[in-house]
Amino acid sequence: MLATDSDSTRYQINELCVRAQTPFVVGRVFTRGIGGEAFVYRPNVGGCLACLEGLLERATDYRTGIREVDLWSAEERDEKLYGLNPEEVKDSPGLSVDIGFITAFHTRLVLDALGEATPKRPKFLLPIKENYVVWGNRPVAPFNKNFQLQRISLTPQEGCRVCGDQNEDN
Numbered sequence: 001m002l003a004t005d006s007d008s009t010r011y012q013i014n015e016l017c018v019r020a021q022t023p024f025v026v027g028r029v030f031t032r033g034i035g036g037e038a039f040v041y042r043p044n045v046g047g048c049l050a051c052l053e054g055l056l057e058r059a060t061d062y063r064t065g066i067r068e069v070d071l072w073s074a075e076e077r078d079e080k081l082y083g084l085n086p087e088e089v090k091d092s093p094g095l096s097v098d099i100g101f102i103t104a105f106h107t108r109l110v111l112d113a114l115g116e117a118t119p120k121r122p123k124f125l126l127p128i129k130e131n132y133v134v135w136g137n138r139p140v141a142p143f144n145k146n147f148q149l150q151r152i153s154l155t156p157q158e159g160c161r162v163c164g165d166q167n168e169d170n
């Protein structure tokens with residue numbers, strides 16, 4: 001279970017886990033708790049975190065709104081956040097309950113990965129097909145309704161700079 005809250009460490013761990021063929025699950029809450037995502041790396045079966053980023057970059061309208069707020073550098077974030085007037089900050093909090101939805105998806109995917117690694121998967125723990133879920137808490141771009149869920153099955157992407165070689169070996 002990965003919860004480092006920084007992209008550089010996420011990618012470092014992605015590379016290590018791809019090399020070691022070890023599953024990991026990463027969760028991220030989008031700025032101000034508008035929603036979030038949970039992603040699980042399943043060696044050989046699904047894409048890795050770099051595959052996911054490549055896919056999101058190609059799909060320009062997908063996650064556009066999130067890119068604007070979530071993928072700022074730390075310096076940009078400080079600058080922009082401190083540039084907001086207090087009313088704007090006060091009106092758009094990330095509530096603990098909003099974050100809780102993402103935590104639940106994150107945790108559930110961890111249980112799924114543990115179930116998969118168990119010699120005999122517990123019967124009650126039915127496999128989760130998708131390896132990437134995006135959850136919207138409220139109708140703020142890129143989401144258009146409350147409680148919006150997208151489920152995605154990400155396959156290993158051809159030419160991925162991290163898992164590409166790994167997949168050719170298999």
Ligand SMILES: [Zn+2]
Pocket residue numbers: 047048049050051052156157160161162163164
């Ligand atoms: Zn990859």
